[in-house]
Amino acid sequence: MDWSFPPEAEEFRNEVKEFIAEHLTDDVINSTHDGTIHNWEFHQKIAERGWLGGAVPSELGGGGKSAIEMAVMIEELQLAGAPIDGMGVAIVVASVVLELGNDHLKETLVPKLLSGETLVSFGYTEPDSGSDVAAAQTRAVKNGSEWIINGQKMWTTMAHIADYVLLLTRTNPDVPKHKGLTFFIVPLDAEGIEIQPVHTMGTERSNATFYDDVRIGDEWRIGDIDGGWEIMKAALKYERGIAGGQFPSPPLIDAFIDYAQKTTAPDGSYIIENPVVRERIVRSLIDVEVCRGFAYNTAFLASEGVMFGVEGSMTKLFASESYKKHSKWFIDMAGVEGLLYLGEDDAPVGGVIDEHFRHAPVTTIYGGTSEISRNLIAEGLLGLPRTR
Amino acid sequence: MDWSFPPEAEEFRNEVKEFIAEHLTDDVINSTHDGTIHNWEFHQKIAERGWLGGAVPSELGGGGKSAIEMAVMIEELQLAGAPIDGMGVAIVVASVVLELGNDHLKETLVPKLLSGETLVSFGYTEPDSGSDVAAAQTRAVKNGSEWIINGQKMWTTMAHIADYVLLLTRTNPDVPKHKGLTFFIVPLDAEGIEIQPVHTMGTERSNATFYDDVRIGDEWRIGDIDGGWEIMKAALKYERGIAGGQFPSPPLIDAFIDYAQKTTAPDGSYIIENPVVRERIVRSLIDVEVCRGFAYNTAFLASEGVMFGVEGSMTKLFASESYKKHSKWFIDMAGVEGLLYLGEDDAPVGGVIDEHFRHAPVTTIYGGTSEISRNLIAEGLLGLPRTR
Amino acid sequence: MYLRLSPDEESIKDIFDSFFDTECSIERVRSSEDSGFDADAWQRFVETGGPGMCLPEICGGGGADLTTAAIVADLLGRYVAPIPFIEHVVATRLIASLDQNNADLPQLATGELIASMALQPLSESTEIVPAGAVANRIIGFRGGEIIVIENANNASPLRNTANLPIARHSFDGGTVIASGDKARYWYQKARSEWQALMAVALTGLGRKAVDIGVTYAKERYQFGVLIGSFQGIQHGFASAITNIEGSHFLSSRAIAALQENANRGEQLAGMAFLFASEAALNAAATSLQYHGGYGFAEEYDVQLYYRRAKGWPLQLGDPGLEYQRIANLYLPKEGVH
């Protein structure tokens, strides 16, 4: 086995680090605290470097960046705590459109997505279908050359700043649930769409989107009628190479170490000197190294063109569950000051610790709950009999 | 709420402590290391005090000891690490016979059980029915005035020193599984019985017992034909008040504290001075206090004549799972010497720590696995829908 | 030994259950999220006699004991009520124990004045105090002395994870009301009372968090079945409620031990506090997880419980230090040379 990165990936890592040092300013980081986990300026700087287009597979006309380089980029951006959700969505949607979209979508959407001018929001989940995404009820009915869409989506995060939504609809209710789905890319300024904020316990703002007799032309359909599950699989395929979530903990660990070095406990000793604290920091650092192994492995598989699935579930499960554990450890060890909101009371990094504690629980839920991941691992890797 | 014990229970606690100081000698403790978790001499001393008969409910002609006194006795015996499995079996079987047995069984069995002269082994489990005990396949067929028994039991612990086995048999294979069961108390010297040792990873020796055309008279039947499940329920009912298992950890914790006070780590400091070690000892002590709360609650419920079920499952789940965790913590913190068998290399209590590490895993299995306990709690206490 | 509420205690519980149901409904909790304190609810609580209930009658109180306070604390947890009942009870009991003639006691007994205390001996020049943003009298312990700050109304609240009315206070210029062994004894006792009542409240909070999750799991369908029928989810809830039950018994024993001035009161209070802190967070986090995305949405109640399950106990500081303190009560500090 060879764990070394190819030289061009190492060079690229340096380039990304320099990019981060230059563009990931405090202002960018702070802008993400308002609840919108996207920063247009930073996003467009990434686009300007050609990294969005670079991430699109070369056989689709993008390219220039290997799967391993992409992994390096996403690792560095996560270690620095950069907002990258918009980046992931742009790359996934551009790739899916280039593979399976019509010319209208290719022309209208792809250039603007890859230049960082426009954003798409994912519209999969509904109030009654969370983990069971294929149970979507939002209806699309053909009416002449038009489609009429009625329904509701939940967790259409970034919809309030995006221009489009990648919408999963039901076009045939009379067949098994996976077989009656169709995807559209719907302009969010279409008549009949309403976007309502969904505020969360974490810092994120998400959205519920409502579709009331929304009329769009057939050119906005992507993939075959009733062939939506193919699009879903393609989107998941492209997400595999680019999805973040492997390194949620390092910004928290770094912040805590800084805090623990500067802050004394009630007995006057520095927090960093406490052996119990030190063991927990090491345990957290070990978990991060484990995440690194998982992340490099999926990058390697992607670079080999392997369609991996359960490996992604394991990565996601381990990274999010360990992060949730860390977020509890660190807020405890920070003491009462760990509770403070960002900017309160000069607590050096108190607000960051609180923010992670409130954010962490969602990471074991979105993008596939830990329970779903464990099901997939039990069935897919261990071959245990299906229970549901 | 009133957590204080009645004065007679406190007095009885002192009596039990004095009894333990006098009779629970090193020889008795050491005799249990050979794999037989019973000591006849100690068992008979308990019987001589009248505590076996005392534990039988007064409405059955036993009595004198309240449920709370019984709980006090069992707590103290466990804290001291005394062998009490035989005691529990004697009390349960005597109670069941007195409630539901015929005169033959009452006369033959009960006096000798309560005087500590004889022992009964539980014969419920079979190779193919562990958690699913009602699936027993051992057949009993009526042949004139006799019964002919064929089959096999697993985990007939103590059968090699007992005189009888409380045997669960199938008398009707054509009805739902709970409805075709019948119980017998079978003399272990009956022809056709073979007892084979089952050695375990822990120190315990158990047995597999084989029944090959064993013929016994109908006077050995207890309860109705096909009414075995009622006997099972009665046995579980009497076990509730008397079953141990709430305090597996204290002998281990005491041994470890003693060891940690006398032993230095490679850096020369005493193990007891290490803050990480100290936190874990406190966590273990807290778990023991939690077990105490559970145990006192079930004693209180028993004293009120409440038929509790799920409370027992919670007690058992918490006590055994926390004990398993402690056994891992303490062997780690004892270092390489924690691995040593009893008596090896003058390690002060090394062998005890190893023994607990090897014993602990079975406690989350026997008497209802943790998984079965969680099912019962989810369904019985939380009212969640049945899954199996 | 009697491990249920007595008929009298049941009545008290019913009264306060009605009180919280009306004055600290989840809508009222939400409407107090900014300040962490519902002044109207406190005013109504004053009218019930709640604030002074557990003060001696000679001080204008109701003469009830800590067991009665625990009944209220359990409900406080269930309702995640935004009133500083626990801090007020322990701080006023401390003042009453030291000086039955304290001039503030009549107003503290009625609840016109609110009291609280710093939960760690003071080392820094300032300290973050629970209920520090709403308390009029704040007790601290420094250098062997118990100090009271008498005009404590000037501190600005610090926004935080659990929407608690905490604030940072300086203790300069406070009045010394006790010193020496007496001060040490009574400060520790008050702190233990806070821990034991907090353990009870966290247990109530955790039990309600499980209730919320179980109710959701009995209503929510995915893959064509109730999610509550998935064994993975059942086992998570079963472990959570087992710990909550254990926490219930342990915190109840701690209250009883403090009430009886038993030797083990301080130990059991600390142990109950630490165990309840973990059990409550585990219960709330488990329940939140099984809500899926909705658990994270402000609109759903379980997140209120998750945040408080951590915020309430963390007012005492790093629990790791509390484990060490308990260790020092139990264990030899050195090896046997």
Added chain:
Amino acid sequence: MYLRLSPDEESIKDIFDSFFDTECSIERVRSSEDSGFDADAWQRFVETGGPGMCLPEICGGGGADLTTAAIVADLLGRYVAPIPFIEHVVATRLIASLDQNNADLPQLATGELIASMALQPLSESTEIVPAGAVANRIIGFRGGEIIVIENANNASPLRNTANLPIARHSFDGGTVIASGDKARYWYQKARSEWQALMAVALTGLGRKAVDIGVTYAKERYQFGVLIGSFQGIQHGFASAITNIEGSHFLSSRAIAALQENANRGEQLAGMAFLFASEAALNAAATSLQYHGGYGFAEEYDVQLYYRRAKGWPLQLGDPGLEYQRIANLYLPKEGVH
């Protein structure tokens, strides 16, 4: 970057898989339970060239690197093989690194002599040594010097949890073979190699333990269904195998870092060792639990894995001290005054 075995490595793996399958079958493991050492298997291993495989050719070795040793260590774990491969490899590599002309090296390279090492710097007068009951040469580190005991055959084995051939040795009268920074460097490197190879072995052990449990869960019926269809059991196995996969990647990275003499080799080896220790025990304990009572029976294999999952790594001593050592490699020891 290539995260599979190369064709050459696959061949090596196949060869040793056959070797272990024949010479360290589970029956052979069981028949060596008393001594923890199968002398016949070692003799056959000698015939394969295994003992000296990873020594420099100039010392009579095979010239292979640590990556190759890791392939064998993984299988050693899977088969819980009763031969002291890991100890022998790291101790002989240490001797070869310090003194290519060491008189013992030819016999160490063939495996006629067996070497091992004490895993903590010597402080007491005697030390329990892994493979100490079967090793002919034992290395220790004391007061800045590396010592070799040359006639180590006299120590009696200590019976233990994992049936390991451990024994207590005195290091008096040993020969000093290095001192100063050089000694410190090479001792630490050997210790890190032991940790990394042990991490690999524990990962192999844990993976096999899960295999055993999953196979059982696919055969065992209770309540009319396969127990492997219970979601509670599925989730336990899924978590266990996820940690084993993580351990696999981390231990493999540690081996690579040591192989390349990368700065982070010592850190990664320590981290991989600690993580693998927990992952392997969790895997074995999970698998044992889902066997029900049979897991506890000597007759079933999973208990062999459970005991070794704890015993193998514990030869290094309390892992808590290792966490502190790693902390000291990463973290400042004091606050910023």
